Amino acid sequence: MSNRSQRGDGEVPAPAIPAERVTIGLVAKVAGVSRATVSRVMNGNPRVAEDLAMRVRSAAEELGYDPSPVARSLALGRTGIIAMLVPDLGNPMFQGILHGLTDAAGEQDYRLLVADSNENLHEEPVLAVEARRRCDGLVLCAPRMTDEQLYELAPRLAPCVLINRELPGTTVPSLTIDFAAGIRDLVTHLLSLGHRRLAYLAGPGTSVSNRNRVEALHKAAKNTFELLELPCGATFADGHAVADHLTDHDVTAVIAYNDLVAFGALSRLHELGINVPTQMSIVGFDDIPFVRYTTPPLTTASVPMDRLGPEAWRRLWSLMSGETPEKNVHFRPRLEVRGSTGPAPS
Amino acid sequence: MSNRSQRGDGEVPAPAIPAERVTIGLVAKVAGVSRATVSRVMNGNPRVAEDLAMRVRSAAEELGYDPSPVARSLALGRTGIIAMLVPDLGNPMFQGILHGLTDAAGEQDYRLLVADSNENLHEEPVLAVEARRRCDGLVLCAPRMTDEQLYELAPRLAPCVLINRELPGTTVPSLTIDFAAGIRDLVTHLLSLGHRRLAYLAGPGTSVSNRNRVEALHKAAKNTFELLELPCGATFADGHAVADHLTDHDVTAVIAYNDLVAFGALSRLHELGINVPTQMSIVGFDDIPFVRYTTPPLTTASVPMDRLGPEAWRRLWSLMSGETPEKNVHFRPRLEVRGSTGPAPS
DNA sequence: AGACCATGAGTAACCGCTCTCAGCGAGGCG
């Protein structure tokens, strides 16, 4: 069918197992049409005669053809993929966001890929840029990066939506949690129960969310209660380890950086024979799924995790479509009083 | 320099803020060299005169040039990325593997991207193919797919390493856990404590790992103990929910599908006022990080999670280099006796 | 001094796909 025929033309039917790599060109050759036509058929362009379309489809089928996403991406200038960078996949908080994002993006046939920076300050910027450049948009959760780094990076990351931090003066949409309000609620709750000596189990020192909480705490502490700040971390193990020091200072209530830490501390306190909440109250932050099942169930500031993913997607989608995204949301956590808090021991 | 020059050639110096998209061509124009040279410089090819290299570098710097990974991937035929598909990011078990894989691959400058199939049977095959086609290799953890599907898919996924299942008759490397041995150890342990009526909290029905465990249990049960099988699931919440039914049947020990389920059940039993281990023993599977901290700490079959990632990478790397990978590993879990198991109540 | 070679840069093909544009045949209309 082409100008050169190297073999007798009895050999027309394609080999079941293709020797050469099966590209659009091969399919075109086998189907006896141009590459353009194959492309049209593969993309469901309706203005192709049915008989041609059939030929193409069966050739593609027979050869096991599957268009190269990389080549497609290059030609189209879009990949159909978005990425999310998270600092710690182990935190159920992020898993909640990821789920919501996957689903929301999936509705518009975008796939979500996840990159984990492992709470590694150094990796955050490079991973963010790399991830971004391979796809059409980025949801960024980079609590360790400095503001300066982020400002500098921002143009190269667009379209990009930020989680848990803002970039004032730019148009980068962000979704944030009102940590201060959450902390205030928790503190108010504890004060109303008579607690006056509180410990704060601090998150990663360089993290923005930790700084937010610390600030709110200091502001609240003014003249109302004693605040002990213990360096801790963000994981269950961190909370578990730090709990031993809790007894050195006679605090009656503990505010943990997040639920994971609270959970860890709770379990250690249990091991130490310290009853929660009669001897000590403890609160977390986030309301990750299973803290409602701990013993006792954890009092916490509940973040509407399931809303973050979809909201992030809508903004990213707007950006990618060239529209201006809805305005930022500052989610107000809801105080969730459970069994881990009680009256201060006298 | 080209055949057409639309403007006077006095306009050589580049604008600080580029109007057109900054591609290798722009950099070349600005630096006054060919695209090939820019490419050489960007890739650290040493056979470029230093003065030219300098010009290129400063032009690139000034324009904020960053080579398109998509175009590079197409030209090179490789992406520098591997992907892993997991059924449930929420399971710490997978997080462990992911960490190991990220690190191992990172040493060879490969990035890891994660796709989450959300335990969705339907999504597994399509996600696997899609993920694979956008990168150079795949680590696949797809417990729900049927063997038939997997056999059919395998050629399109190569190079690919399987986790937790095998494909006999093919050359696809796999890393598996010896569930049967783990189950045997747990059963033996429970029997030695006098338990004769056991409940199994089953994982997702369609999952391979669940089937493995069920088989091993049935084999072990022959004439030695009574086995009650309760449909459950794979998450903390599943375990928590099913625990209520545990009291209906008078079992004395519970084998959970995994640690998460065991943990959920444990916490529910606690709420119900059933003491573990004096009234009921319970065991998990996996040894995820925090079950050593539950109250009581969980007896479980410990899987060497941290070894899976690196081993998977080595095999994937071999495949990608055209070598034949090392042989499959069948990891033997180690029985980890902790506080959640005790003598059967009389 | 002339042949030879190493070195460095540019030309152009290619990776696999998309899409504009022009050409072609058929059918409708004047």
Next chain:
DNA sequence: CGCCTCGCTGAGAGCGGTTACTCATGGTCT
């Protein structure tokens, strides 16, 4: 019956890189 329009297809120019190959240049060897 000729012209215009319309629908369909193919040719070819990108998308943004890489790289084999070619060609000029300058230095070395005999």
